[in-house]
Amino acid sequence: MNSKYLSIYNEIVRKIENGELSRDSKLLSENEYMKEYNVSRDTIRKALNLLEQDGYIQKIKGKGSFVLDINKFDFPISGIISFKELSQRMNLKSETIVNELELIQPDAFISKQLNITKKDKVWKVVRSRKIGNKRIILDKDYIVHNFVPCLTKEICEKSIYEYIENELNLKISFAKKEITVEAATDEDKKYLDLKDYSMVAVVKSYTYLDDTSLFQYSESRHRPDKFKFVDFARRKGSIHYG
Amino acid sequence: MNSKYLSIYNEIVRKIENGELSRDSKLLSENEYMKEYNVSRDTIRKALNLLEQDGYIQKIKGKGSFVLDINKFDFPISGIISFKELSQRMNLKSETIVNELELIQPDAFISKQLNITKKDKVWKVVRSRKIGNKRIILDKDYIVHNFVPCLTKEICEKSIYEYIENELNLKISFAKKEITVEAATDEDKKYLDLKDYSMVAVVKSYTYLDDTSLFQYSESRHRPDKFKFVDFARRKGSIHYG
DNA sequence: CAGTGGTCTAGACCACTTC
DNA sequence: AAGTGGTCTAGACCACTGG
Numbered sequence: 001m002n003s004k005y006l007s008i009y010n011e012i013v014r015k016i017e018n019g020e021l022s023r024d025s026k027l028l029s030e031n032e033y034m035k036e037y038n039v040s041r042d043t044i045r046k047a048l049n050l051l052e053q054d055g056y057i058q059k060i061k062g063k064g065s066f067v068l069d070i071n072k073f074d075f076p077i078s079g080i081i082s083f084k085e086l087s088q089r090m091n092l093k094s095e096t097i098v099n100e101l102e103l104i105q106p107d108a109f110i111s112k113q114l115n116i117t118k119k120d121k122v123w124k125v126v127r128s129r130k131i132g133n134k135r136i137i138l139d140k141d142y143i144v145h146n147f148v149p150c151l152t153k154e155i156c157e158k159s160i161y162e163y164i165e166n167e168l169n170l171k172i173s174f175a176k177k178e179i180t181v182e183a184a185t186d187e188d189k190k191y192l193d194l195k196d197y198s199m200v201a202v203v204k205s206y207t208y209l210d211d212t213s214l215f216q217y218s219e220s221r222h223r224p225d226k227f228k229f230v231d232f233a234r235r236k237g238s239i240h241y242g
Numbered sequence: 243m244n245s246k247y248l249s250i251y252n253e254i255v256r257k258i259e260n261g262e263l264s265r266d267s268k269l270l271s272e273n274e275y276m277k278e279y280n281v282s283r284d285t286i287r288k289a290l291n292l293l294e295q296d297g298y299i300q301k302i303k304g305k306g307s308f309v310l311d312i313n314k315f316d317f318p319i320s321g322i323i324s325f326k327e328l329s330q331r332m333n334l335k336s337e338t339i340v341n342e343l344e345l346i347q348p349d350a351f352i353s354k355q356l357n358i359t360k361k362d363k364v365w366k367v368v369r370s371r372k373i374g375n376k377r378i379i380l381d382k383d384y385i386v387h388n389f390v391p392c393l394t395k396e397i398c399e400k401s402i403y404e405y406i407e408n409e410l411n412l413k414i415s416f417a418k419k420e421i422t423v424e425a426a427t428d429e430d431k432k433y434l435d436l437k438d439y440s441m442v443a444v445v446k447s448y449t450y451l452d453d454t455s456l457f458q459y460s461e462s463r464h465r466p467d468k469f470k471f472v473d474f475a476r477r478k479g480s481i482h483y484g
Numbered sequence: 485c486a487g488t489g490g491t492c493t494a495g496a497c498c499a500c501t502t503c
Numbered sequence: 504a505a506g507t508g509g510t511c512t513a514g515a516c517c518a519c520t521g522g
Contacts, residue, residue: 003510024454029488040512045489053295055416058454061489062520066454070418080477173300176312177473181423181443181466199441199466201423212266212300212308224423224441231419231473235322245491271507282493287508303508304501488520494513501507 004039005046012047016056016067023069027057055232070232080175080207083129083139084159092131098156099191100126103145110142113206113217121145125156126191131226134193138200138221147215173210179203179229188221201227246281247288254289258298258309265311269299297474312474322417322449325371325381326401334373340398341433342368345387352384355448355459363387367398368433373468376435380442380463389457415452421445421471430463443469 015021028036033044048065051057059065087094106114106122114122122142129137141160143151147170155163164170184192184200192200200221207216257263270278275286290307293299301307329336348356348364356364364384371379383402385393389412397405406412426434426442434442442463449458 005510031487042513043511046510048489055418058415058450058452059489060453060520061518062487064488064520068416068454079475172477174297174310174474174476176297177475179421179469179471179473181441181469199423201443208300210300211302212310227421227423229421229471231421232416233321233419234416235414247491273506284494285492288491290508301508302501303499304506306501306507485522486520487522489518491515491517493515496510496512498510499508501505503505 004037005043005050008033008037008039008044008047009050012051013054013056021067023067025067027065027067029064053234080172080205082159082161083137084162087131095130096157097128097130097135098125098153099128100124101151101153101156106142110217114142114144115214116144123148123151125151125160126187127156128191134223135191136193136223136226138188138191139218140221141216141218143216144214147209147213170215171210173208173212175205175207177203177205181224182221192221192223194223197224199224201229203229246279247285247292250275250279250281250286250289251292254293255296255298263309265309267309269307269309271306295476322414322447324401324403325379326404329373337372338399339370339372339377340367340395341370342366343393343395343398348384352459356384356386357456358386365390365393367393367402368429369398370433376465377433378435378465378468380430380433381460382463383458383460385458386456389451389455412457413452415450415454417447417449419445419447423466424463434463434465436465439466441466445471 012021012027021027027033027048030041030044030048034041037044048057048059052059052065055068055070057065057067081089083094083096102124103121104124105118106116106120108118110122111118111120116122122144125139125141125143127139127141128135129139131137143160148164148168151160151163161172165172180202181199182202184194184198188194188200194200201224203220203222205216205218205220206214207218208214254263254269263269269275269290272283272286272290276283279286290299290301294301294307297310297312299307299309323331325336325338344366345363346366347360348358348362350360352364353360353362358364364386367381367383367385369381369383370377371381373379385402390406390410393402393405403414407414422444423441424444426436426440430436430442436442443466445462445464447458447460447462448456449460450456
């Protein structure tokens with residue numbers, strides 16, 4: 001679990017996040033890090049490549065690696081992160097209300113999204129997320145029953161991902177997400193404090209385990225004025241059409 | 243420019259995109275690819291890691307690498323991609339209308355976004371993007387004059403990125419993006435076919451060159467019903483709070 | 485010129501999956 | 504036991520940057 005390059009990555013992330021390494025400052029060179037950690041160059045390079053991928057640093061050939069300040073203030077919501085992790089990370093006082101929790105036969109839409117038959121059962125979970133005493137986010141989750149035999153209100157109030165990863169020992173691997181803006185439904189109006197807004201920002205996620213099985217489809221429906229999605233992207237050199 | 247591992251990456255991407263390697267099919271093992279391409283294992287691993295990062299494949303320890311079909315249908319808008327590249331990629335018939343093009347002294351907001359003084363000049367470009375005969379997207383770009391001495395209507399109609407990369411030989415490296423939903427401004431109403439919508443989806447981008455200098459701030463304002471942002475994300479194993 | 489990161493190689497050991 | 508991907512090492516050459 002704890003590889004050398006990940007430890008080094010984490011240590012440098014910590015130094016950047018607590019300001020020990022400040023914006024635009026130069027990291028040690030790969031050679032110097034080799035000596036500092038007593039590891040091979042490749043191990044250092046793995047750590048630095050990860051940092052670059054995540055937007056912490058920029059490597060410049062012939063010059064060195066430099067700290068970016070992109071992640072300093074607001075953390076990316078991009079990536080796969082649970083509401084609990086996010087609110088912890090941003091130090092928000094938050095609350096989760098479980099509106100619905102049931103084991104259902106999927107309708108046509110859901111069985112198509114999850115690529116299952118109508119005989120397979122799925123957990124349907126509908127939760128409101130309160131921030132600052134307003135219900136801001138409506139999370140609708142559909143989870144394939146085969147992978148998650150049991151689900152309780154307590155788990156849903158805490159964190160489903162935590163339960164799936166720590167109790168069931170499943171490995172969440174990757175997700176495809178779609179962000180759209182849609183007309184608010186009656187359900188949105190019922191479960192959210194929408195004020196006069198007639199639209200919601202919707203994040204649809206298809207989440208997969210590390211054996212490539214699709215286990216969850218979810219819609220995260222946000223009050224538009226409170227919605228913000230932050231992303232860090234790198235330009236691809238070689239793009240092909242056709 | 244053309245490294246071995248990138249050639250191998252591109253060749254496998256091509257095979258996946260044209261269906262030669264279909265969903266859930268197994269790639270060759272690293273050992274087999276070593277023989278096929280006559281390269282070392284590390285070179286193969288670089289190529290496969292890139293494929294995994296980009297959501298083309300999933301590697302499973304002890305089993306092999308498997309093709310995902312995530313990217314098959316709609317291409318991710320995430321990443322740094324120009325409108326021209328995007329519309330080419332998706333085979334859309336599109337048109338760009340240059341509404342404004344001028345060299346200005348930045349106001350307080352823009353000079354703050356671009357981290358420059360009010361004496362530095364910036365290009366302001368306002369363009370409407372037509373798809374299917376409707377003005378769907380309003381792009382407002384602010385580009386630091388120091389990096390781009392000259393900008394014409396023709397360049398703005400074609401592709402500013404193409405000009406910057408191919409003519410000026412600057413290297414666009416990374417960007418921070420924010421997606422929000424905002425009330426439509428008078429400018430939005432003027433330059434877009436908004437129908438009755440009172441809100442727009444806004445993508446704000448801060449784009450950097452490979453020497454980490456910030457050269458562009460832009461707002462891409464979309465009619466909400468036509469907006470879609472697709473993202474592929476991988477779960478990070480070790481997340482730290484604090 | 486020396487120092488930097490980028491690529492490539494060859495070999496080793498490990499943990500996991502499959503039979 | 505054999506095959507897979509994951510990690511780590513040591514050494515080589517290159518292209519780019521800076522003084």
